[in-house]
Amino acid sequence: MTQSTGKRLLHYALTAKKTFLAALLLLSIGVAAELAGPFIAKNMIDNHMLAIERPYHVTSSPEQAVLYNGTYYKRGDRFEAGETKGQEVRVLQEGRSFYFINEAVTQPDGERNFSNGQLSIQRGGETLVYPAVKLSAEELFTFYKPELPGIYELVGLYAIFLVISILAEFGKTYWLQSSANQVIRKLRTDVYAHIQRLPVHFFDNLPAGKVVSRVTNDTEAIKDLFIAVLSNFSTGIINLIGVYIALFLLNVRLGLISLFIVPILILWIVLYRKIATKYNTIIRSRLSEINAIINESIQGMSIIRIFRRQKQSLAEFEQLNDDYLKYQNKMLNLNAFTSHNLVNSLRSLSFVMVLWYFGLGSLDGTTFVSLGVLYAFVDVLSRLFQPITGMVNQLANLDSSMVSAGRVFTLMDEPGEPVTDDSMPRYKGMVEFNDVSFAYKKDFVLNDINFQAHSGETVALVGHTGSGKSSIINLLFRFYDPQRGSITIDGQKVTDIPKQWLRNHMGIVLQDPYLFTGTILSNVTLGDERITRERAERALREVGADKLLSHLPQGFDEPVVEKGSTLSAGQRQLISFARALAFDPAILILDEATASIDTETESVIQEALEVLKKGRTTFIIAHRLSTIRSADQILVLHRGEIVERGSHQELMTLGGRYFRMYQLQVGASAEEGQNSSMLASPASAPSL
Template identity: 75%
Template sequence: MNVGKRLFQYALTAKITFIAAIITLCLGVAAELGGPFIAKTMIDDHMLGIEKPFFETDSPASVGAVAYEDKYFKRGDRFAENEIKGQEVRILQKGKNFYFINQAVDEATGKRAVVNGQMTITNGSVQNIYPVKALSVDQIFDFYKPEIPGIIKLVGVYLLLLLVTIFTEFGKTYWLQSGANRVIQKLRTDVYAHIQRLPVNFFDNLPAGKVVSRITNDTEAVKDLFVAVLSNFSTGIVYISAIYVALFLLDVRLGLVCLFIVPILIVWIILYRKFATRFNTIIRSRLSEINAIINESIQGMSIIRVFRRQQQTNDEFEALNQDYMKYQNKMLNLNSWTSHNLVNVLRNFSFAVLLAYFGYGSITGSNAVSLGVLYAFVDVLGRLFQPITGMVNQLAALDSSMVSAGRVFELMDEPGEDVTDGQMPRYKGNVAFNDVSFAYKKDYVLKNISFEAKQGQTVALVGHTGSGKSSIINLLFRFYDPQKGSITIDGQEVTDIPRQWLRHHMGIVLQDPYLFTGTVASNVNLENEQITRAQIEKALCDVGAERILAHLPQGYDEPVVEKGSTLSAGQRQLISFARALAFDPAILILDEATANIDTETESLIQSALEVLKKGRTTFIIAHRLSTIRSADQILVLHRGEIVERGSHDELMEIGGRYFQLYQLQQGNTLATPSTSAVKQVASVNHSQPLPSGVL
């Protein structure tokens, strides 16, 4: 699983937005780096331009001409092609004073000294002496006047570039974050959709809190990757590339000297991630475990308090929290000892190299550069460490995001069930199990199960806990598929029917029905637009819920909180029955649907059952055997096998396991069945012991 490649594929979903962000980023970087070049031009061409050669001119009215001692002079690079240049003169600075030299100067660079009206310029072993005149403040200003329009123009260009930088910074930030939000929306939607396709056994092995953590915390960490990390790294890479281009444009030799920073930065990122990935993997795992224990504690808060397990639960949470903090501190130490120190070391080292380079050049005279180039180079080199600082500061977020993305993609790589669009016509509901054997892991929990249930019949499944009742229902719903045998509906094998189509015509009522946040009505139709309001009300009325729910202030629009905790068990069960009736299933499963309700509500539900079962194939898992006396067929399960089958009267007559179970529940001794009946049971199942406990 290549995490980076898959993240790039998700980034392509918002490629236009990201491309717009990169374009504005490049424009902004170009505009920002224009500042040092403007400063270089201002220093070299205008502020220090006064030291360039001047020539006497016969055109006093020409642009750039300066009057001095009844003569007019003009900078040599400002003469037109047809203008005649007169005598060359120079203006050189020593300290705070400027001096006029009425002749050409062979070499202006070097150490300068003025004594008795003469300037000595020493360059290595060569000395040149020139007679000079000191200039007054007004005279100096006269020579600077031609530079003022150029300086004002450069300041205007700088302000324009600053304005461009402001707008491009806004565009870059907006488009990067907008694209990141779109990518994370797509990723989170895909993760949630994939969870809907995961087989049921996946959730049997992974706590709900860990799944929630991957959908929320981990995807949020991936969002940081696109919003903060991508922003800083893309900005940094573009910025650093542009800065090196600027360095080479200023001086190729200086650019080559500073190239050492790039490999150091790359090696550092690789080494950092080697350690940080290990810490972040544990951190994300502990965070998932913390979410899992919080979720479990909230769900089971009543049990925790009843059995006084607050301290033990708190200790378990504290142990996880402590471990989480330990590895967070390790990450903190790694960042504290490295990130900022690295930038400071690189900055100081690079400036030391620069100083050494110029220091050596000043001795040999081989590396002389203009003051403007030096200023611009130091400015640009200083700017180089701004993106490096941003990138290094985001290394922790980068690694955390990559680890989180890996966890998200690991979840998405779990094999899911195929989703088939459309639906099949409503089948009749003739169900047949043919020699079915099934195991969740190694040991078979169902062994050679065979029976038939015809349309309109009611089949009851009876047996002790672990006998295989729920496993039969799981196979019928195709939450699992059997290892041996086959299951057919209307003669068609269920493995040949897409799961969504198969379940479309099935309904279930659980012992502890689950209600979703919403209203009573929305819990009946589950927001299915095909089920109208009239059908909702009819379903509730048919199951007898009208009287039970009549006292609710808002009636069928009464808000329902999570799991329907504000409603009684009987109210929740009736809503669940109405839900099953509204969806009009061909096959109905009642999983101990009357186990947790009072006698009065049970009588209502028994009446509702007759409405529900009409024309449908009904499977009832029942512990209270009195509720299944009218079943067409009762299957008695023991250790994954059907040991008895028949109607209530038939099973009572043969006096076998069902008879004993019924007798235990009634709490009295019934008439002993005939000896022949007992012999018949023995001959049918001589190896099965009679029950020794409750169901």
């Protein structure tokens, strides 16, 4: 049973856990430093800016004291233990002015009013009146002077926390993105490595463009998950925790009231993902199909133009593109409806709750808090919605990334072939098929195939299209395994040999050889360290490639573009011959290697074939009967069965299916001449 997408992503994230943890640590430090700001502001407001309304006492010491009208006054909370406090006085604000009251004030809170040298304070039904003197700006500043050192300290502390926050943000961003890049590199490598292990039949029904889309587009979307989504969500969660800690430190009841945001946010995310996942699944699927059709169109561009299929091809592309746009717009509508609406609604609701709490509570005095606490609470509460906005805005990326991750892991869950690093000694190459029957799906394409190919022999497979020639080769390479019967090499069942070991001593030359981007030499060595430059050059010369490639400016180092499109068919074929020769396989498969070669080049190819076949068991899939005249045995297939077998002369004498195939190629008159020559003197029979 496969793990959930989230658990598998976590498993990959743990491959870079050190940098992830470092990033989260710096994130926590940055959040703490940032949230220290409101507490510093609260301290500045309550303990310094508004603290001059606290009780003052007459003192004889000028330290931290205010000199007013020839007398020193010090704030009551600044007297040291044992220090004598004199008469209490107060400085209270009414409107924009401050007033000096030369006596104790028992009830400073309430509605204040100054008139005729008296300050009245009314609270409830009681009014208290105190003689008061208005302070000038200079006298007021005298009372603020002792507060300035504390204010400067707090400003300096705020600047330190700001620098810490900036450095932590930089470190968090760098390490988070660095670890995300590491994770995606590993994931992409694992996906590509798994593709190399997938059985060949997997690609029969999956277009190359869709595979490419999963390796590139889908892994890139997962990268957004680790960089943007993880960054915002981890930042958001840590910020939320920090904000709620700050809210509870400021006021427990207000902190409890503010908790209503959490379940709403969780519910919103769950509902959003249910809808968004449907849309994103279709969006990623359409993107894969678009990549597939683009890839197919580029591969078949010549056919599209020859048969004037541009309009039809464009119409197919537009249909997919329009469907892609349709669901992109649905996602756009969903995001536009949810993200800002959610945050604005929560912000408005939370401030309504705070106003309700303070408004009702202030009528009976049960919820009175200082201005500093109120300022800090509103500041902290405002900061609560920054991480929420960040998380909500990343919901689209989150869901898109999870859908992409699911597609990637679905591909990785496809059963692959086991990979073994070791190898086996080069086998002799005696191949035997014993009662082999095989079906790709339901209908059998091979029925009771029996034959032996001795080491060093050349076996030709002939027959009309669909007769089963390629299926025999596919079974020999173990791209598929037969449903019935067995295949042995040197007496050992191929199913008992690891596929990599088996193929290590096999080579193939295709009708249309595939060349990779690089050079002629790199297409011979394929980057294998065992194949030296000298060995590769010798193989090219032995198959006669130097004759057809001598005119190239850089010789064997001539650049090769994708598929070798700048080279002729004969040049590409000789390079593939040299590749097979350099790897020295025990078993060689030639898939009609001369079918697309001109007559002039064919003689060079035939010479190369003779060099290539020496000392190895060779299977030839042949359409040109002239290319198999020297085969040790020819197997004639029809509808998945071997209907004739023997050498060329034996089959011609038999006059069966092979004889008729020959007639179709060479012509009845030439066949009659050759038949009479063969009957008169079989040894002098002309080559086919």
